[in-house]
Amino acid sequence: MQLDGAERIVFSEEEISRRVRELGKEITGDYTREHGPGVEVAVVSILKGGFIFLADLIRHIDLDLTVDFMAITSYWESSRGSGSVRIIKDLSESVYEKNLLVVEDIIDTGLTLSYILRNLRSRGPREVKICTLLDRAVRRIAPFEISYRGFEVGEEYLVGYGLDHLQKWRNLRYICALEVPGPVQENHGPGKPGGFLA
Numbered sequence: 001m002q003l004d005g006a007e008r009i010v011f012s013e014e015e016i017s018r019r020v021r022e023l024g025k026e027i028t029g030d031y032t033r034e035h036g037p038g039v040e041v042a043v044v045s046i047l048k049g050g051f052i053f054l055a056d057l058i059r060h061i062d063l064d065l066t067v068d069f070m071a072i073t074s075y076w077e078s079s080r081g082s083g084s085v086r087i088i089k090d091l092s093e094s095v096y097e098k099n100l101l102v103v104e105d106i107i108d109t110g111l112t113l114s115y116i117l118r119n120l121r122s123r124g125p126r127e128v129k130i131c132t133l134l135d136r137a138v139r140r141i142a143p144f145e146i147s148y149r150g151f152e153v154g155e156e157y158l159v160g161y162g163l164d165h166l167q168k169w170r171n172l173r174y175i176c177a178l179e180v181p182g183p184v185q186e187n188h189g190p191g192k193p194g195g196f197l198a
Contacts, residue, residue: 004044007176007178009104010177012174016161016174019150019151023057023148024058026043026148027057027131027148028060031063038064038066040099041098041101042101043068044068044069044095045070045104047070048071048161049163050133053161054104056144066093069087069090069091070090071087072086072088074115087119094123099125100127100128101129101130102129102130103131104130104160106136106153106158107130107135107136108136108140109135110140129147130145130147130148131147131148132150134152134175135151136152136153137155158176158178160172160173160174
C-alpha cells in the first residue's frame with residue numbers, strides 16, 4: 001500500500017490492540033460497579049472513522065450492549081467558533097432512559113461532538129459517556145468530560161485504523177503521521193480537505 005507523503009508510525013498495531021483491551025476492561029468494570037452486573041449499555045458510534053475502533057472495542061466489553069450509528073457532515077470556522085452540522089444518518093433506535101456510550105476515533109476541537117452530545121441528551125438518555133481512541137486536546141475549543149481515552153496526540157496529521165485522508169488508508173492496521181499540506185483533519189463527513197474540524 002503506497003502512502004502519498006512521509007510516513008511515521010505513531011501507534012503500532014500491538015500498541016493499539018493492547019490499549020483497546022485495556023479500555024474494554026475499564027469500561028466493563030466501571031459500568032458494573034456503577035449500575036450492577038446486569039447493566040445494559042447503548043453504544044453509539046459516529047461514521048465513518050470510528051467503525052474499526054468500535055468493532056475491536058465492543059469485543060472487549062463484557063456487558064449486554066446494543067450498537068447504533070450516526071453519520072453527520074459538518075463545517076466549522078474555528079476562528080469564530082461557529083459552523084453548521086447536518087445529520088445524514090440518524091440512530092435506528094430510541095435512546096430514552098438508556099446508558100449511552102459514544103465512541104469516537106478522534107476528538108479534535110470538540111465542536112462537532114458538542115452538537116452531537118446536545119442532540120443525544122435531548123432524547124432523554126439516563127447518562128452519556130464518551131470514549132475516544134485519540135484525544136487531540138491541544139486543539140480543544142468546546143469543553144466536555146471524556147470518560148475513556150486511548151491516547152493523547154498532538155498536531156500530527158494521522159491516518160490508519162479508521163482515520164483517513166481523502167477516504168484512503170482507513171484499513172491500515174497501525175496509525176501513522178503523514179506530511180500533507182493543509183489543516184489538521186477532521187473525523188466526520190465526506191473527507192473534503194480544508195476547513196473541516198471535529
